[in-house]
Amino acid sequence: MEPVVSVPSGQSGSALVIDGVYKGYGSGTARVSVIENVSLQAPRGQFVTLIGPSGCGKTTLLRIVAGLLEVDRGTVSIFGESVQRASAAKHIGLVPQSPALLPWRTVLDNVRLPLQVNKKPDSDGSRSHADPVAVLESFGLGDVVGRRPAQLSGGMQHRVAIARAFVFDPPVLLMDEPFAAVDELTREMLRHELLSIWQRNKKTVLFVTHSIAEAITLSDVVVIMSAHPGTIQSVIPIGLPRPRDDLVETTEEFHELERRVRLELRDSWRGAR
Amino acid sequence: MSELPRSGVDERTDTHPDRPVLEPAVAEPPRRRAMPGWARPSVWLPPLVAFAVLAVAWQLYAVHNPFVIPTLGKIFHELASRPGFYFRNALTTLKEALVGAAFGMGIAFLLAVVMSYVRIVERAVLPLAVILNVTPVIAVAPALVVAFGFGPTPKYIITAVLVFFPFLINSLIGLRSADPLALDVLRTLHASRTEILWRLRLPSSLPFLCAGARICVPLSLIGAVVAEFVAAGQTNGLGTLIVTAASLSDLPTIYASVAVLAVMGIVLFVLVVLVQRRLLAWHSSATLTK
Numbered sequence: 308m309e310p311v312v313s314v315p316s317g318q319s320g321s322a323l324v325i326d327g328v329y330k331g332y333g334s335g336t337a338r339v340s341v342i343e344n345v346s347l348q349a350p351r352g353q354f355v356t357l358i359g360p361s362g363c364g365k366t367t368l369l370r371i372v373a374g375l376l377e378v379d380r381g382t383v384s385i386f387g388e389s390v391q392r393a394s395a396a397k398h399i400g401l402v403p404q405s406p407a408l409l410p411w412r413t414v415l416d417n418v419r420l421p422l423q424v425n426k427k428p429d430s431d432g433s434r435s436h437a438d439p440v441a442v443l444e445s446f447g448l449g450d451v452v453g454r455r456p457a458q459l460s461g462g463m464q465h466r467v468a469i470a471r472a473f474v475f476d477p478p479v480l481l482m483d484e485p486f487a488a489v490d491e492l493t494r495e496m497l498r499h500e501l502l503s504i505w506q507r508n509k510k511t512v513l514f515v516t517h518s519i520a521e522a523i524t525l526s527d528v529v530v531i532m533s534a535h536p537g538t539i540q541s542v543i544p545i546g547l548p549r550p551r552d553d554l555v556e557t558t559e560e561f562h563e564l565e566r567r568v569r570l571e572l573r574d575s576w577r578g579a580r
Numbered sequence: 581m582s583e584l585p586r587s588g589v590d591e592r593t594d595t596h597p598d599r600p601v602l603e604p605a606v607a608e609p610p611r612r613r614a615m616p617g618w619a620r621p622s623v624w625l626p627p628l629v630a631f632a633v634l635a636v637a638w639q640l641y642a643v644h645n646p647f648v649i650p651t652l653g654k655i656f657h658e659l660a661s662r663p664g665f666y667f668r669n670a671l672t673t674l675k676e677a678l679v680g681a682a683f684g685m686g687i688a689f690l691l692a693v694v695m696s697y698v699r700i701v702e703r704a705v706l707p708l709a710v711i712l713n714v715t716p717v718i719a720v721a722p723a724l725v726v727a728f729g730f731g732p733t734p735k736y737i738i739t740a741v742l743v744f745f746p747f748l749i750n751s752l753i754g755l756r757s758a759d760p761l762a763l764d765v766l767r768t769l770h771a772s773r774t775e776i777l778w779r780l781r782l783p784s785s786l787p788f789l790c791a792g793a794r795i796c797v798p799l800s801l802i803g804a805v806v807a808e809f810v811a812a813g814q815t816n817g818l819g820t821l822i823v824t825a826a827s828l829s830d831l832p833t834i835y836a837s838v839a840v841l842a843v844m845g846i847v848l849f850v851l852v853v854l855v856q857r858r859l860l861a862w863h864s865s866a867t868l869t870k
Contacts, residue, residue, distance in 0.1 A: 370764075373764070373767075373768045374767070374768060374770075375764055375767055375768065394767075394768060394769070394770045395770045397769060397770065399768050400768070401764060401765050401768040403761035403762075403764055403765060404761065405761055407759050407761035407762040407764070407765055408762075409762060409779075409780065409783065410862050410863065411783050411786075411862040411863075420765075420766075420779065421765075421769050423775075423779070424766060424769050424770075424771035424772075424775045424779060425769050425770045425771050425772070425775070455862050457862070471765070475769075481768075
């Protein structure tokens with residue numbers, strides 16, 4: 308067993324612990340191993356980004372943490388509880404690759420959706436939910452609450468999808484390449500919006516991306532994965548001071564980190580061949 | 581964040597692709613768009629001409645072959661001479677069609693919901709449904725008359741069986757058409773299967789249910805008429821009327837009944853489309869039916 312990769316942090320208590328996780332598909336000789344012996348810890352309030360070549364199991368790992376896939380071996384815990392229990396307690400918010408909004412609902416009703424299902428954990432009143440309208444306003448969507456998703460631009464639809472994950476205030480947020488489908492300019496804008504929202508409302512985030520700049524700008528820690536099978540190759544702490552803004556990408560430290568991540572990714576890509 | 585440009589809204593409302601931006605508004609030529617789409621001759625003239633040509637051809641043929649088809653005048657006269665009679669018969673057939681369709685579509689939909697819940701039910705039932713679909717149910721009609729008598733019951737059954745399969749398949753595909761990523765979001769929230777059915781699968785299936793209804797509602801009319809042909813013996817209904825008139829070589833009555841059936845079919849289809857437009861205002865297909 309490889310040693311557990313410990314993510315450096317100044318805070319105590321792990322929000323997310325992934326311990327020795329294996330996952331494969333198929334059976335017998337046709338079995339393909341997607342993830343092997345992946346271990347990761349993220350303290351509360353940390354922004355962790357998974358980056359790596361296609362097929363390195365980033366999305367599979369995210370889906371395991373979301374409770375959408377079962378592990379073959381190993382454990383995943385969220386605040387010390389199983390993924391199933393965390394999900395039942397509505398501790399996990401998911402922002403998928405496409406906004407996946409319900410086209411028959413207005414923007415406001417889409418954002419209300421998480422409050423309408425699985426109401427049990429709320430009944431004890433221990434958790435207070437943000438007012439959906441206020442959340443939408445904080446995302447710059449105050450003018451379009453009554454519109455249907457088809458009447459919005461791609462960038463706005465993504466903002467609604469993020470607002471939907473924020474509205475029930477889950478302590479853990481999982482984001483699977485949420486901006487992959489939008490154009491570069493919109494993507495940059497969304498990245499900085501997410502940065503400013505996250506800095507105001509620090510959640511533990513597991514973020515999957517293909518963009519090095521996105522990874523560095525947003526994260527406390529960048530986890531580089533290599534493929535076939537998917538393993539953690541290295542963990543790079545991003546020491547850039549917070550709060551960050553869009554100017555962070557012009558700094559010397561940023562470029563140094565970018566170079567480092569790029570070199571690591573090149574190694575991981577070579578290893579994949 | 582708030583000072584960032586709000587993409588989308590402004591671009592969309594300001595865009596006039598057919599108007600050069602620099603051209604002053606006063607120089608704009610009068611636009612043909614002011615006329616509603618259906619009022620343009622290019623829309624209503626072609627079908628009207630086709631209709632007129634067909635009517636003239638029918639009339640010419642009917643005048644020279646009175647024992648093949650009646651003239652339009654005779655059909656119209658037949659209808660006008662006893663409208664109440666045709667109305668009563670139409671009502672009987674309509675009731676058979678709608679009751680049969682409601683049962684067939686309702687059972688098909690409920691079964692599809694159960695099948696989407698429990699895979700094993702799908703495996704068990706789907707082959708049976710396929711067999712039912714490829715069997716010409718009309719062949720069973722005489723047996724149904726023996727079993728249920730000459731009342732409306734055999735007609736309900738035949739109509740229901742006829743619409744069952746197309747609606748079952750549409751419902752199944754519809755319930756499965758839910759966006760898998762939206763499904764992921766709901767599963768991560770630990771939504772129950774009933775919540776997922778109610779909030780995601782059912783609304784996602786609506787376009788498919790409407791497509792199914794557009795097939796099944798007119799089909800139910802065919803089912804009712806054919807059932808009346810085979811399981812005649814009732815005194816009422818347009819299908820019965822046609823069979824009786826045929827035995828008397830009464831062509832005007834037959835074609836008058838067919839004309840009434842055609843109008844019923846059109847009315848039912850338009851009603852389905854109107855309901856669909858109301859239900860699916862959010863869906864891209866709603867614009868295609870205009």
